[in-house]
Structure formats: structure tokens, C-alpha cells
Amino acid sequence: MSPMKVFGHPMLTNVARVLFFLEEVGAEYELVPVDFLAGEHKRPQHLKLNPFGKMPGFQDGDLVLFESRAISKYILRKYGKADLDLLRDNGSIEESSMVDVWTEVEAQQYYPAIAPVVFECIINPFIMRTAPTNQTVVDESLERLRGVLGIYEARLEKSSYLAGDSVSFADLNHIPFTFYFMATPYASLFDEYPKVKAWWERLMARPAVKRVCKNMPTKF
Numbered sequence: 077m078s079p080m081k082v083f084g085h086p087m088l089t090n091v092a093r094v095l096f097f098l099e100e101v102g103a104e105y106e107l108v109p110v111d112f113l114a115g116e117h118k119r120p121q122h123l124k125l126n127p128f129g130k131m132p133g134f135q136d137g138d139l140v141l142f143e144s145r146a147i148s149k150y151i152l153r154k155y156g157k158a159d160l161d162l163l164r165d166n167g168s169i170e171e172s173s174m175v176d177v178w179t180e181v182e183a184q185q186y187y188p189a190i191a192p193v194v195f196e197c198i199i200n201p202f203i204m205r206t207a208p209t210n211q212t213v214v215d216e217s218l219e220r221l222r223g224v225l226g227i228y229e230a231r232l233e234k235s236s237y238l239a240g241d242s243v244s245f246a247d248l249n250h251i252p253f254t255f256y257f258m259a260t261p262y263a264s265l266f267d268e269y270p271k272v273k274a275w276w277e278r279l280m281a282r283p284a285v286k287r288v289c290k291n292m293p294t295k296f
């Protein structure tokens with residue numbers, strides 16, 4: 077059977093998210109390049125994979141999926157290893173619910189706060205090559221991010237990772253945007269939150285994470 081296919085460029089945040097999980101479980105996959113600067117992701121062939129014209133697209137046999145967080149869960153459920161139960165599917169309902177809580181926090185609180193800074197400082201000017209930085213958006217988002225990081229600091233005073241004392245799906249979901257945030261002039265914001273900073277360093281030390289981040293540029 078041919079390996080799973082991920083369609084997109086590995087430097088893109090939501091493509092990288094899927095790659096982190098593929099690398100964590102050690103599954104075989106093929107990365108199919110999409111020339112996004114030429115608009116290939118808006119063409120009919122890619123729209124069959126992702127009707128919203130976004131990356132990644134994903135295919136495993138006859139199954140086509142989109143939305144990077146959903147693809148990642150599929151990979152963990154189908155190819156996950158017993159000794160790396162990132163969704164806590166083999167744990168108690170309380171444990172898996174904590175993963176759900178912090179997965180939602182990432183999508184509903186953290187991402188909306190951090191993403192505008194990354195879009196304004198990195199993605200728009202250097203990756204998509206569109207608009208220059210809108211400083212008002214950056215400043216407002218940094219303020220929002222401070223509030224979110226304060227809550228993370230309090231949480232990480234109680235456990236080493238967000239959903240408990242071992243790494244979970246929720247933690248790893250934070251990597252793509254935080255990785256590029258650390259390449260903005262505002263990276264030192266994390267120094268104000270020592271528990272968050274230590275958590276981030278633990279995530280970055282993971283071999284699977286290092287392999288994917290090698291393809292994410294930080295010098296622009």
C-alpha cells in the first residue's frame with residue numbers, strides 16, 4: 077500500500093503540525109509539494125483534497141482529509157504507538173478530557189492571540205510575500221497573548237505539560253505558531269513566564285520536533 081500523502085510545503089505552520097505527529101509516531105509518508113506562491117492550492121486538483129483551498133491536503137488510501145488538527149488526530153488513532161498515547165485514548169475519561177480542554181484552549185485562546193503576530197511579522201511579509209507589518213495588530217495581539225500566557229504559567233506550575241505530567245496532543249499543537257513567534261522581535265515575551273519557557277524548551281528538545289523544524293526557516 078502506498079504511504080500517506082501530505083500535500084503542502086513543510087515550512088507552512090498547518091502542514092508542519094501534521095508532520096510533527098507523523099514524525100512522532102514514525103509513520104511512513106510522502107510529502108507532495110504544492111507551489112503556493114504560484115497559487116497551486118487554489119486549483120481544481122488541490123480543491124479535491126481541500127475544498128477551502130488551504131494546505132495541508134491529506135490522503136491515506138481512499139481517505140481524503142483536511143484540517144490539520146483533525147488529520148493529526150487521525151494519524152495518532154491509526155498509527156499511534158501504545159507507549160506514546162498522545163490523545164490518552166488508553167487512559168481514563170478524565171485524562172482524555174484534559175487533553176480535549178487544552179486542545180480547545182490552543183485553538184480558541186492561544187492561536188487567536190499568537191497567530192496575528194506571526195502573520196504580521198513572518199508569514200505575510202516573508203512566506204506569502206504580501207502586506208507589510210501592521211504594528212497596531214501586533215501590539216493588540218501581544219497584549220492578548222500576555223493574558224493567555226499568564227494562565228498557562230499558572231497551569232504549568234501544577235504539571236509539567238498542559239494535560240498532566242506527560243506530553244500530549246494538546247502540547248504539540250502549540251509548536252507551529254510558537255516556533256515562528258520565537259523568530260519575531262517579540263520572542264523575549266516568553267522570558268516573563270519561566271514555566272511556559274521551560275515547557276517550550278522541553279517540546280523543542282523532542283527529536284521528532286527537531287526533524288520537522290529543520291525545514292522551517294527562522295532567518296528572513
Ligand SMILES: N[C@@H](CCC(=O)N[C@@H](CS)C(=O)NCC(=O)O)C(=O)O
Nearest residue numbers: 088089090091130131132143144145
Ligand atoms: N484550519 C486550517 C488552516 C489551513 C491554512 O490556513 N493553511 C495555510 C497554510 S499554513 C494556507 O493554506 N494558506 C494559504 C491560503 O490561505 O491561501 C488547518 O488547520 O488545516
